[in-house]
Amino acid sequence: MTLLKTHLHEEHVKLAAKIVPFAGWDMPVQYTSVKEEVLAVRNDVGVFDVSHMGEFFLEGKDAEAFADYLVTNDILNAPYGKAIYSPLCRDNGTVIDDLIVYKLSPGRVMICVNASNIEKDFAWMQSRHQGFNCTLVNESANYSLLALQGPRSYAVLAPLLKELTDTEYYSVVETAFENEQVIVARTGYTGEDGFEIFGSHVAIITLWQKLMSLKVTPCGLAARDVLRLEVGYPLYGHELNDELTPYDAALGWTVKAQKTKFVGKEALVSKPAKNKLVKLVLEKGIPREGYSVLNSQHEKIGVVASGTMSVILNKGIALARIEIDKAPQDEVFFIDIRQKPYEAQLVKKPFVTGGHK
Amino acid sequence: MATNIPANLKYTKEHEWTLIEGDTVTVGITDFAQSALGDIVFLEVPDVGSELKSGSTFGVVESIKSVSDLYSPVSGEVVAKNSDLEGSPERINEDAYGSWLIKVKVKDSSELNNLLTAEQYQEFCNTSH
Numbered sequence: 001m002t003l004l005k006t007h008l009h010e011e012h013v014k015l016a017a018k019i020v021p022f023a024g025w026d027m028p029v030q031y032t033s034v035k036e037e038v039l040a041v042r043n044d045v046g047v048f049d050v051s052h053m054g055e056f057f058l059e060g061k062d063a064e065a066f067a068d069y070l071v072t073n074d075i076l077n078a079p080y081g082k083a084i085y086s087p088l089c090r091d092n093g094t095v096i097d098d099l100i101v102y103k104l105s106p107g108r109v110m111i112c113v114n115a116s117n118i119e120k121d122f123a124w125m126q127s128r129h130q131g132f133n134c135t136l137v138n139e140s141a142n143y144s145l146l147a148l149q150g151p152r153s154y155a156v157l158a159p160l161l162k163e164l165t166d167t168e169y170y171s172v173v174e175t176a177f178e179n180e181q182v183i184v185a186r187t188g189y190t191g192e193d194g195f196e197i198f199g200s201h202v203a204i205i206t207l208w209q210k211l212m213s214l215k216v217t218p219c220g221l222a223a224r225d226v227l228r229l230e231v232g233y234p235l236y237g238h239e240l241n242d243e244l245t246p247y248d249a250a251l252g253w254t255v256k257a258q259k260t261k262f263v264g265k266e267a268l269v270s271k272p273a274k275n276k277l278v279k280l281v282l283e284k285g286i287p288r289e290g291y292s293v294l295n296s297q298h299e300k301i302g303v304v305a306s307g308t309m310s311v312i313l314n315k316g317i318a319l320a321r322i323e324i325d326k327a328p329q330d331e332v333f334f335i336d337i338r339q340k341p342y343e344a345q346l347v348k349k350p351f352v353t354g355g356h357k
Numbered sequence: 358m359a360t361n362i363p364a365n366l367k368y369t370k371e372h373e374w375t376l377i378e379g380d381t382v383t384v385g386i387t388d389f390a391q392s393a394l395g396d397i398v399f400l401e402v403p404d405v406g407s408e409l410k411s412g413s414t415f416g417v418v419e420s421i422k423s424v425s426d427l428y429s430p431v432s433g434e435v436v437a438k439n440s441d442l443e444g445s446p447e448r449i450n451e452d453a454y455g456s457w458l459i460k461v462k463v464k465d466s467s468e469l470n471n472l473l474t475a476e477q478y479q480e481f482c483n484t485s486h
Contacts (some may be wrong), residue, residue, distance in 0.1 A: 018395075
């Protein structure tokens with residue numbers, strides 16, 4: 001299989017990034033050190049090439065209605081200029097992908113999807129397109145995407161763009177960078193303030209070079225994974241997959257049962273959740289995906305969906321899927337690491353509080 | 358990949374370095390290994406008195422992203438472990454050859470002949486990665 005390369009590949013090679021296959025792409029996993037890159041985003045500013053992600057556009061009278069019908073969250077009642085996170089479900093409630101819907105302007109909606117799910121999502125949306133008066137176009141090959149993340153993001157980005165007001169988190173505007181049209185959303189996957197900038201390959205390569213000259217730290221996918229886990233965000237293929245529903249990943253808040261219709265509604269309003277996703281922190285040991293979660297009797301009650309060493313806490317952290325029937329009343333958890341049970345504390349809040357607005 | 362491979366040490370294909378002094382072998386992981394792993398955050402090595410078997414796993418080194426087994430270069434008894442590293446395993450990233458993990462009293466000195474010279478290890482790194 002030939003791996004795809006983003007249009008920034010040469011830039012990554014110049015920076016001597018460690019490049020690994022990810023979701024069918026050759027992607028930079030690390031430039032200097034995962035720790036340094038995580039700290040840059042939490043305390044200063046870092047930039048990720050996430051051009052492998054997919055961009056779909058819905059245009060026409062029913063663009064908003066079609067998006068609202070496809071996803072579980074409420075698109076119709078959100079104002080223009082707003083970004084909305086949502087699962088995309090099948091009729092039986094299982095999750096095809098998790099994505100962000102951007103309400104750009106009346107009759108114009110962009111959807112950003114996970115790289116590994118572009119074809120699956122697009123085929124699914126096409127199969128449900130009938131009856132909606134709007135176009136559905138997969139523009140993924142025409143867009144590059146940077147995620148500029150960290151407390152200094154606004155200060156770095158605003159002077160480079162034609163216009164960028166200090167708007168709220170999860171807002172989106174269409175503006176320009178060096179006379180090229182770009183879509184700028186105040187979104188990200190780190191819990192910090194930050195922006196995702198969608199534009200032509202030429203515009204984004206130029207922006208990347210500009211950010212490098214401004215000493216913004218280039219960050220790889222390994223840092224991105226630590227950052228999202230520290231704030232408890234799900235990742236498709238780990239906390240979510242084709243067999244799970246939004247409830248299995250603590251995403252019940254994204255299922256808006258009051259909407260008159262959306263794909264998966266009947267199943268999701270009637271189906272009881274099978275699993276719950278919990279956050280566990282360890283004083284000793286590092287939890288990894290697939291490790292068993294045990295109760296106080298050391299019986300298996302679930303599995304680690306994602307685990308890593310938190311750079312900020314300097315402790316092992318995990319998002320773990322627990323079978324609801326087996327969830328322990330005493331809230332005592334252990335994780336089986338190489339046949340040894342390590343005690344894990346349940347935490348209700350994110351492991352790390354991001355600084356986003 | 359540029360890497361530091363001291364000529365006075367012997368190596369394994371699992372990227373451990375060994376310093377042979379009489380019947381005692383000091384074991385660590387190579388500069389190549391620490392660089393490939395990235396930020397090392399956890400280390401698990403056996404206690405003094407443990408018996409190791411050549412080629413078997415004797416411990417674990419974890420970076421933020423990955424878990425890697427450590428393989429014993431020789432058979433024998435653990436006679437010392439570097440407890441300084443337990444609280445600060447990142448020192449392996451800073452100085453791979455200054456950060457030894459364990460010392461092993463060799464049971465069968467003929468096993469030492471299986472270890473790679475610096476030149477052979479360099480060749481191995483060049484061809485396998």
